Amino acid sequence: MSKKLLKGNEAIGEAAIKANCRYYFGYPITPQNEIPEFFAKEFPRVGGVFIQAESEIAAINMVYGAAAAGARVMTSSSSPGISLKMEGISYIAAAELPCVIANIMRGGPGLGGIQPAQSDYFQATKGGGHGDYRMIVFSPASVQELYNLTKKAFYLADYYRIPVMILGDGFLGQMMESVEMDGQNDTCEPIPKPWAITGCRGREKQYINTLYLVPEELAELNDRLQEKYRQIKNSEQAYEEYYMEDADFVLVSFGIAARICKEAVDLARDKGIRAGLIRPITLWPFPEKAFADLTRAKNILNVEMNAGQMVEDVKLAVSCKIPVHFYGCTGGLLPSSKEIVNRIEMLGGTPK
Amino acid sequence: MERSDMVISGFGGQGVLFVGFLLAYAGMLEGNYVCWIPSYGVEMRGGTAHCFVTIANKEVSSPIVDRPSVVMVFNNPSLEKFETAVTPGGHLFINSSLVDIEPKRSDLIVHRIPASDYANELGNSKVANIILLGALIQATEVVSIDNIYLALQEILPEKKKKMLPLNYEALKFGMSNLV
Numbered sequence: 001m002s003k004k005l006l007k008g009n010e011a012i013g014e015a016a017i018k019a020n021c022r023y024y025f026g027y028p029i030t031p032q033n034e035i036p037e038f039f040a041k042e043f044p045r046v047g048g049v050f051i052q053a054e055s056e057i058a059a060i061n062m063v064y065g066a067a068a069a070g071a072r073v074m075t076s077s078s079s080p081g082i083s084l085k086m087e088g089i090s091y092i093a094a095a096e097l098p099c100v101i102a103n104i105m106r107g108g109p110g111l112g113g114i115q116p117a118q119s120d121y122f123q124a125t126k127g128g129g130h131g132d133y134r135m136i137v138f139s140p141a142s143v144q145e146l147y148n149l150t151k152k153a154f155y156l157a158d159y160y161r162i163p164v165m166i167l168g169d170g171f172l173g174q175m176m177e178s179v180e181m182d183g184q185n186d187t188c189e190p191i192p193k194p195w196a197i198t199g200c201r202g203r204e205k206q207y208i209n210t211l212y213l214v215p216e217e218l219a220e221l222n223d224r225l226q227e228k229y230r231q232i233k234n235s236e237q238a239y240e241e242y243y244m245e246d247a248d249f250v251l252v253s254f255g256i257a258a259r260i261c262k263e264a265v266d267l268a269r270d271k272g273i274r275a276g277l278i279r280p281i282t283l284w285p286f287p288e289k290a291f292a293d294l295t296r297a298k299n300i301l302n303v304e305m306n307a308g309q310m311v312e313d314v315k316l317a318v319s320c321k322i323p324v325h326f327y328g329c330t331g332g333l334l335p336s337s338k339e340i341v342n343r344i345e346m347l348g349g350t351p352k
Numbered sequence: 353m354e355r356s357d358m359v360i361s362g363f364g365g366q367g368v369l370f371v372g373f374l375l376a377y378a379g380m381l382e383g384n385y386v387c388w389i390p391s392y393g394v395e396m397r398g399g400t401a402h403c404f405v406t407i408a409n410k411e412v413s414s415p416i417v418d419r420p421s422v423v424m425v426f427n428n429p430s431l432e433k434f435e436t437a438v439t440p441g442g443h444l445f446i447n448s449s450l451v452d453i454e455p456k457r458s459d460l461i462v463h464r465i466p467a468s469d470y471a472n473e474l475g476n477s478k479v480a481n482i483i484l485l486g487a488l489i490q491a492t493e494v495v496s497i498d499n500i501y502l503a504l505q506e507i508l509p510e511k512k513k514k515m516l517p518l519n520y521e522a523l524k525f526g527m528s529n530l531v
Contacts, residue, residue, distance in 0.1 A: 003380060005373070005376060005377050005380055005386070005388070030392070031392060114392070114393060115393070170392070171389070171415075174389065174390055174392050175387060175388065175389045175415060176373070176376060176386075176387070176388035176389075177385075177386065177387055177388075177412075177415075178380040178385070178386055256415075259412075259413055259414050259415060260413075260414040260416060262413035262414065263413040263414035266413060334416055336416075336418065337414055337416075
């Protein structure tokens, strides 16, 4: 049996090693400390390089350098630490370099708390750093998915030359579930990187740069980036549907909150309410395709562990034609499935 | 079994996370879906710690445990914290060597076991948790004892393998001293 009982944070590390990532730079912060701990312990066995940097800012710039040299590389942190990395992420996006960044979210704003939250949705999906850039953002809801998506993240980062974020939360990072390590679709083989800065003996000099003082040249970079983002929007939207075939009351939720929503759907169905769930797996690109054909839906209830950051994306996805309601909690508290069912009933989700 | 939700709670250092881990591991060996969630926070040695364990024969939708059917406690604060959450008819395992308050509810199956005293009789106070685990398995059959053995063999690192016989003894002791 190749199943392992892993913490979410450890699953990220296992997946990275499986995907041939051999460089990790980070700085400790709860609730993701098992990630650097994992690499510190495991990388020596596989010839990897682990550096505990002097700060998050240093770590993300080490990632920038390693990615420019063609390495598969990652960093991780939790919310306040990810804020510190934002400048570097913008540079990496501008330089069109591949890397993976795991954000195991905790409650904010500010130093906040250390309990799980999902309040970095805006930061992850709408920019965070400066400039017109995007990154692919994955939102896993189980430890198995955390493992699978981390592997996929390395591949997509290389394929599109883009930073990819794994957006988990403290709950998912700390929780253990069984993970099937083999027999998964291995979409993580390395991709040649002829653009990498590897020493120019025998070839033309090439540069990795984010400074463009000629407006037309900067515009050209932006055009290229936007074209890449369009391509990703077309090809990479991912989501899960749960009991959506006949749903007239639709829950929308991501990550660990979506697991709670699944239970709420089960409870609502027991009461004869035709509830269903759309769970975005990519937060950027937002899975608009899941909302294209919601002819039965009379109400949408968005459930998040924040103050409603995904609501506007859902509203845009349904062109505001279906009322979008919100239930959430902040501070590190978790929504309860019973309360979600109460909301469904309050909002007119009635038994058929 | 559709889904069993359990809470193991006590002071840090009493092996509460380890007992939960063993249960989850054995559940995985049996081909079930399992979830293990530790309390994390500003815990420190001697502070309270607990973990939630879910073992289910279908995918675990919400991993959150708010109504456990099995609770195991190693200190007074843990009993006070989790007694109210247990489902009616659920099992409450108490290390009565360390817990000196009485549960208030009368609709639970209460097992008061002086596990620390028993552990001292076996020569190692640290296996109180394993003794209670033995009792839990005897009473609930949530996993088989064989798979707990197997889990112990797989989990314990080489240098701690010499602890296996003592752990086996503690498990058996707990199973035969269920009250």
